[in-house]
Amino acid sequence: MKSFEQALQYHQQGKIQEAQAIYLALIKKHPNHADSWHLAGLTFLQNQSPSLAIKYIEKALIFSPNNTDYLINLSQAQKNADQLQKAFISLQKVTRLSPKHPQAWNNLGNLYQQQEQHIQAINCYKKATQLDANYANSFFNLSLSLNQLGQIDSAINACEKSLRLQANNAQTWSFLAELLVKSGQTGNAKAMLNQALQYFPQNPHLLCAMASIIEDEGFLDHALSLYQKALNQDEENGWALTQILYLKRSIASWSELATLFQQFIQGLQHQRPYLSPFSFLTESGSPLQQKMAGELFCQQWKPVVQPKIIKPKPHNQIRVGYVSADFYQHPTAYLAVNLFESHDRQHFKIYGYSNSRDDQSEIRGRVIKAFDEFVDIRKMSTNEICQRIIEDEIDILVDLKGHTLEAKTEIFARKPAPIQVNYLGYPGTIGQFMDYIIGDKFVTPIEEQANFSEQIVQLKDSYQINDIKRPIPSVLQSRQELGLPENALILGCFNNSWKITPETFRLWMEILKQLPQTVLWLMDRHPKTSFKQNILAHAQNLGIDNARIIFAAKAPLAHYLSYYHQMDLMLETLPYNGHTMASDALWMGCPVLSYSGDTFCSRVGASLLHAVGLSKELHCHSEQAYLQKAIELGTNPQTLQKIRRYLEQNRHQLTLFNSKKTTAEIEQAYRLMMQRLQQQQQPQPIIIQ
Template identity: 25%
Template sequence: MNNPSRNDPCPCGSGRKFKHCCQGKQVSTAPLAGVAVADLLRRATAAYQAGQVSAAEQACHQILQKQPRQTDALILWAAIHIQMGNFVVAQQAADKALQYRYPHPAAAEEIIGRAWWGMGQPDKALVSFRKAIRLDASRIECHFNIGGIGLLKGDLETAESSFRYVVASLPQHADAWTSLGVVLRQQGRLQESMQLFQQIVDRFPAHMAALHELAKVAQLKGDMRVTEQAYRLALAKNPDDDVALSSLLFAQNYRQDLTPLEKYEAAKQWGQHLSDRVHLRTGKAYKQWKVEENPSRLRVGLVSGDLRRHPVGYFLENVLPHLEQDQVEVIAYTTYNVEDALTLLLKQHVVVWKSLVGLSDREASALIHDDGIHVLIDLAGHSRHNRLALFACRPAPLQVSWLGYFATTGLPEMDYVLVDRHVAPESEAGLFTEKRYLLPDTYRCFKVPDEDIAVNVLPALTLGRITLGCFNNLSKLNVSVLSLWVRILESLPEARLLLKSSQLNALDEREAFYSYLQSLGMDTARVELQGSSSYEDYLKAFHQVDMALDPFPYTGGTVSIEGLWMGVPVLTLSGHDMLSHSGENLLCNLGLQDWMASSTEDYVASAVKHAQDWTALAQLRATLRSRCEHSALMDGPRFAGHWQAALWQLWHTRQKQVDMLKMSDGPGLSSVS
């Protein structure tokens, strides 16, 4: 095998061509012990360049046995182990190379940075990357990684400048262009971001990440046509793209032109397709498990990428602390390695916390199977960071969907979905491939906010006019919703409308949305648009609102209960599936059925009626917080008791079925101690 050619990428990892980097430089500070070592080094380098990692590792190992201080071999050894995911080994090898005076310290520092990042230590990685560019400012991948850490930590200014440096230096760096688009999206510069992603897709048609990001930003802008086109193009390029197909199903929840049955059929088709493909790729699903058939307490696994400041995290915060530890033990499997203060709190209420990030579906399912889980719960459905594919491997004997999604997963291996009678009535049982289990009262439980913010008096009494509000994601505000709101404002000449959303952070986004509202006939002089704010200021913003308007069919959840907590009632349109019933779940538990409209005409009439009765609004505002506190919606201990009782009942039902199969000498499904 030969050395890298002049135009090959340099093996030191700089991102530059060999001829512009290490060609002609001293290869090691330790003299080679004859031709054999030199040949091994050439073979190891060539194998690494060809992607033959195992062969490269073997050759490198032989070199280091002969010459432990051979710095080129140490750096190559480190690079090999970065690729293998052995980050500690990589970091130690690169450190040794520096101790032995490796002549390219910037390359060594870059590898150390990559190792630290791989070990989940972004702050230490940042130190190494910055050392590297102080030694050699032209190391492109260091700038790219600094941008990535900035993006991870929310330092968008650093991220943007780093990615712009990379694309200016290396215009063909598709990942840097895509990351720059992500930064623009997170800065609220949605139109810029969308235009950039469209350019990236045209310029780098094989770059799948750009297609996914284009779909995401289009969804944020409410352009579901572009969103679906992007995901369908991704699927045309790669039919096995689980994320694109799952995201497409999620995006279709925003559409009014699809019936609940059509959405169900699409999910069912996807679920069977995924199940078949996973079994083809990884083998058949488990049929035996390492669990006790008659346990004294259930081992319950939670699979989620939202164990943090996210609605799922907030809901769990009022459930996990109230579980009886002698009845259930909870094991958390995170699918997204971003943590915050809420993550640390949740960790206190689980017995084990494991990351599935970087594991294949078979590896992740084997890990869960070996943990002896009785009940495995999916908390994502088709939302981001889901790992539905591992459920197709059936690593647990009982698998349940709950909380993080609002429709069927469509997966045949998902046994149950935890719901309530308000969001999944008997008449809609056919919209789930899973069996429904109806929790009493509510399928979710909210925690009282830590922020001590009092409910104010009805703003209309001070301002002399009514203020309607909606703080939901703008993507939910489709033409039908906004057209009804136009009619409501026309019927209430003095009323104002306040919309608050992160999509309105940038001035150009607010101006574009004002133009959109005008095109629908809305008097924008009566509309105020606000961007995102701190959570405390977000709650205080409800002080400006007399009553809230719920969008449809994608109704509010967390936003609605936060408004109710702040004394703001919400008018919702009764729906025809779990997604559109969300508001009903809240209002029925608070005894506010008169805030549930039966049709679009009733929605307009009810909005006008409630908005004109300031006395009733003021009285309701004064009592809503107490209603919330004393309802099942915020009774953590009560809900936790129902939740763990449900899991036990499901387990006992399963065991009865297993016993019946054994008695009939059927093949059955079994547990092994």
């Protein structure tokens, strides 16, 4: 038929609508023409109309019931229409009719992969590649499933085979780089991405992959330029956008922040993936917008198959598992180690699930020793980790990471424990998968329950656990050794640089103007970047002599803690307060001046100051009050000395550092969670009196 040949020509040229019109006309003239029915169905599939595709291809199969091409396309339409069981049946029929059909085995593997049945998927991909040793796409799919099972070396091997067969696939280059980084071959990953970018210099995925490696090397300015290039190529690239926001704040490059913030808000409204909620915490978004960001970000881990409900097993002890990538020299480890040590072993059994690197540090050794069972999950697949948690019969699984780097949110998405809790590592709502969030009346007010996907747990004083065994440096450095002026009042902030907003910095510069005898002491965490240069430029533009801005270098814990002996007043950041840094300062006797916002992360200072009994003296509710209080304290250094003496003399009696009390309150919350579960009640807010 001449018109059928014309339709095929249009179809091959990508003129889908023109081809479809001819196929439909042919069906009216020749209702028994199977190919017209099939190809019309294929055009509907290509136009994202899987239900119509199924209708037309099934009609074709009436006339040719064993046509494997028809069955393969039918299975794809069924998959797209979420008719997965029917798609399995269609493909299994193809493998019976034509057991040496590599595409059928590959597509069957894809279905198993979508169902997270990776062992079955791997078997199918291996069959496909045995039948066709040049099947690049199937080797790539094989690498995806091997990665999910934690078989990284085998995944690299399969991905490399795919790349040798099809070097013009940017996705394969990008995934191979990810695998190489995961296996510790960062140098090889970087070299490979350099090669890939010669083929695809504008590819946003490759640019982001290279930017991530360079960021980890500390060259944030270069990484920022690559993320910006990626965003220019793909304005909907959520990962690039959030990393640009994060890096610009990290190096104090504050131009275009308002525009980028608006792009983030628009991305939320349009449901764009990979917009990091963590980067959003430093922005001026509302608590409800933070919740929206968490919910959207979690969609990437939402399981295809609804997890089975895990029922608690009867035990003499409540089994609590803590999941973290921070069981090494990291602020979370320093804060939480005494929690693990202080748990009541008569009533609780404590498990640690660690995807942390082993830095051989003293704190890592202490953390490992604190757990009854410590499980290194770095080389385990998600399925294996979940299965281990289920076999350990964990009652309460606690996420100490949230949406921060190397989090294992995908574990919590599978719900391997009856109760799941968000605590300590992330100052905000996760968005999905969690039953409770542990806070206090400052960071998680009950009246703001609607802004949290979890049910709120309020501890009596501060939510933040602290280590009563924190070192008190015996060797203190002089001001001269630290490059500080002898007779000045030292105002300081060692918070991460991305917490310093232009608004906060302007406020600090106004304080310096009002207090000419002061200097500002910051920490240069990014010596390979333009951070220091940018900060000095901002200060100069605001009328402050660069000699009044002094930078400290990063240092080991005891050395760093000794810095606070020379700091007269720590100035807090907003909207993201200092957390560990603020409690470090208070531990060392350094007063901390804070003011609150509307979000969890902007109220941590209020929580900590309440727990050391200094809310009235040091906590403010507005920028103006903060400014006035700073000036008042700066002109009355004897008041600062009085506060320092109070903190130093009462250090071991202050509620903030009473880790046994905080642990007891957390355990009381755990008991109430279990009680409600055993009574078959839904999670509800908990207030510890």
